[in-house]
Amino acid sequence: MAVANAAVKIPLDVPVVEKRVRNRAATQQAILDAAKRLLAEEGFQNFGINAVARGAGCDKQLIYRYYGGLDGLVEAIGTDLGSWVADRIPDDTGGMFLLTYGDLMERLSLLFLDALRADPLMRRIVAWEVSESSEQVRRLSEARSKALAGWIERMRGSLVPPKGVDAQAVNAMIFAAIQHIVLASAVSDQCAGLALKNSKDWEKAATALKRIVRGVYG
């Protein structure tokens, strides 16, 4: 009797289980948010349909319906990336007068360094880019580099690099260095023997970066 009683006990909290509202737009957004969160926190390794659906608290079928599968979802993330740059990296010169190309590049380098350090999603995407060459990640990579190039172009204004220096190649090296050092720090707190834990370490890194930029551009 007691057992039966317990079995038929009115479930007090079952009706409270907040029912998912029927709202396609909201669900779509929830899926996109879950995808970005998952990618940022767990990385691309365990990034899949099931995981995203679990994270969004809905059925994976909806991902197929609303985004046409993982590919479409990744593409949607890529589209978001455009607005990212605008949000995360200041577009003005911070009140500075950038007299020389060297001034500009020093500032851009440090801004990019900080922005990348502060954004786990972006870091995961960069790591993904250098680990896989699928169509998925190629599009993501393209969106990222386009947004970045646009930002640099906007900041550049009318400044031109000094003659005799292949600015494109040198800048690629500098940005490569920033990306790699930030990626390395995110997984192992160091890079090539250089510690990258506390803010003091990062001061050293920033100083080295400035020195490199100044060494090239004066």
Next chain:
Amino acid sequence: MAVANAAVKIPLDVPVVEKRVRNRAATQQAILDAAKRLLAEEGFQNFGINAVARGAGCDKQLIYRYYGGLDGLVEAIGTDLGSWVADRIPDDTGGMFLLTYGDLMERLSLLFLDALRADPLMRRIVAWEVSESSEQVRRLSEARSKALAGWIERMRGSLVPPKGVDAQAVNAMIFAAIQHIVLASAVSDQCAGLALKNSKDWEKAATALKRIVRGVYG
């Protein structure tokens, strides 16, 4: 009759199916080779017990027996990494007299760039390092950086960096740049807008690298 005849036909080549010789050492080596090949060619993403066993042409059970699982196998790869540096990167100065620290770093940078470009396994490992922070990859990373540091130390000789420059930080930046640019080129033929396909592109990259080194160390 004809059918029966065909069915009982003496199998001419069946006895020829080269039987796997019973040789533990050889099998162990085959497994290790298969693991390195697989990692180099396919990357760490699909690197697993089943794939290695398939590649080595033996049962996965043997991997457990001889290496104690994937972890032990990865560790064995790491051990091999020590000899890698000695094989791939010349230990002498190539007949050059390295008068200054700048000379040294320029040469080391270019050597490292070429060595990394030529070694897919090493590239995959670096990509792995920045994508995951498991114990497995941490050990691998350690072996790699130790080998690299040893090589640099040996090459350095008695040369010392100029005063007023944080050589450790600057060098970390330079090596980070090299690693990232090589990784990027391996998956997408470009990095931050800089094409990295033909040898002419790489000439430009090398020139930029030299310019950076010289800008810092003179």
Next chain:
DNA sequence: CCAATCTGTCACCGGGCGGTGAATAGCAGG
């Protein structure tokens, strides 16, 4: 010659994956 040992193989397990077809629950308009 037999028994122990070593190398190698096979079959099987549970579980998570990506993917799909069918059912269900809430909302509109008549």
Next chain:
DNA sequence: CCTGCTATTCACCGCCCGGTGACAGATTGG
């Protein structure tokens, strides 16, 4: 009220993964 329509869920598939226990063939030592 019923009838569609749409958002959402469920149940199921085949596949491959890592991992394990039992077995078979060769080798060796007493």
